[in-house]
Amino acid sequence: YNHRLERTEKLKIISDLAASVAHEVRNPLQVTRGFLQLLAGKSDEKNKPFFDLATNELDRASAIITDFLTFAKPEMETVSLLNLSEELRKIETMMTPLAAMHDTELLFISEPELYFQGNSSKLKQAFINVIKNSLEATGTNGRIEVTAIAENNEVVIRVKDNGEGMEEEQIAKLGVPFFSTKAKGTGLGLMVTFRIIEVMKGTIEFRSVKKQGTEAIIRFPLASTEEGSGALSGAGA
């Protein structure tokens, strides 16, 4: 037998472990945050900076989990035929409350029958990281439009915001681990998104104009109808 695990096997173990750790760690973080705030209220004013620091660090840990591990599930290795408009509907349901909190209009428009191969949880994680960035980039009269169409044998999803936009050098650094221009940023969101899209054989590109907005364009190979019925019936492959 072989003592040494293959690299892919190791990665699988790490991602399974990460998923359960993320789930288990988020709750105690929230509880601790609550008690810290309670104590801060009862404590001497001179201690306030320490409570603020501690709360900020807890928020940072939560943000890392959100950007990195929210939908990492053990079954995330499974790939199936996805109906894009259905997937986008689920993402819309999750993101609408957050958009409301940011006072931003979030609009989804999708052709009804767009099929491609992918993993639903991973796809969610990828899009939530992109949409969250748009939400964080928009100010008053914020507007984000997510559109999905078929184009040249690909499904094309555009996430367009009217936010602060980016400089050329900023665009070049997207996806680099820990690159962030935000006070509370992790710089992990897009790294995770890029990786997921790559694994699903897709591409992502950004167009942005400073002070006008940003558009993320994501493409996946369109599944043919035959491929579709094969995957659905479990035949083929």
Ligand code: ADP
């Ligand atoms: P984080 O959001 O934690 O900063 P990300 O990897 O999600 O990390 O994004 C990295 C950086 O890319 C952001 O800090 C921001 O500067 C820039 N960025 C990403 N999306 C947008 C967007 N829609 N509008 C403006 N800037 C963006």
Ligand code: MG
């Ligand atoms: Mg982000």
